[in-house]
Amino acid sequence: MNSTISVLLFGITRDLTGQSAVSLPLADGTSVSDLLSQMHQAYPALAGIRSLLIAVNGEYAEADQLLAQHDEVALIPPVSGG
């Protein structure tokens, strides 16, 4: 069964996509690195960013972590607080 997952966007990724969240199809067994590839395909401009990490439910996620439909997923471009 196919569902969708929402990805929160901040900073430069929000500016590049023009949206503060995007929805992507979520197949069973989709990992963090799969989602990053999908994001790059959907938004080629993301390739110009130095690094992109994914947070799942408010924690930095490993590339092989699997995603579930109700996870809160966020794309984290290089941070620059302080």
Added chain:
Amino acid sequence: MIALTSDPIDVSAALRFLQSDQAGAIDFFLGVVRDNTQERPVDRLEYEAYDRMAISEMQKIADAAQEQWPILRYTIIHRKGTLQIGEIAVLIGVATAHRAAAFEACRYIIDTIKQTVPIWKKEVFTNGESWVNAHP
């Protein structure tokens, strides 16, 4: 105490919070908006945060600092929104019995915030703008 706020940071209130009869040393780090980046004139900074994760990551840093140094009290306050030249963007305050631990913990906290906490700043120049650190 950890906070993300749209309001100006009150240094006196932070000092009162940190003071106690056991605190022989109180160290502050204030990050302040500068009027230029590599000589390019800056008009203002715009900060944005992933609030819930920014708070939890700052809490992790504070917890790690408390494991390494005998901290009596600490405060970490980060601004978000639009900041003008001269405004305080971040305040770190650490109270300890003796000064060495206060200096070291304060530096550890600000250095780690810059590496892990999901807060982003955009420099708005008089002729353009740029997200800091975003490009190779």
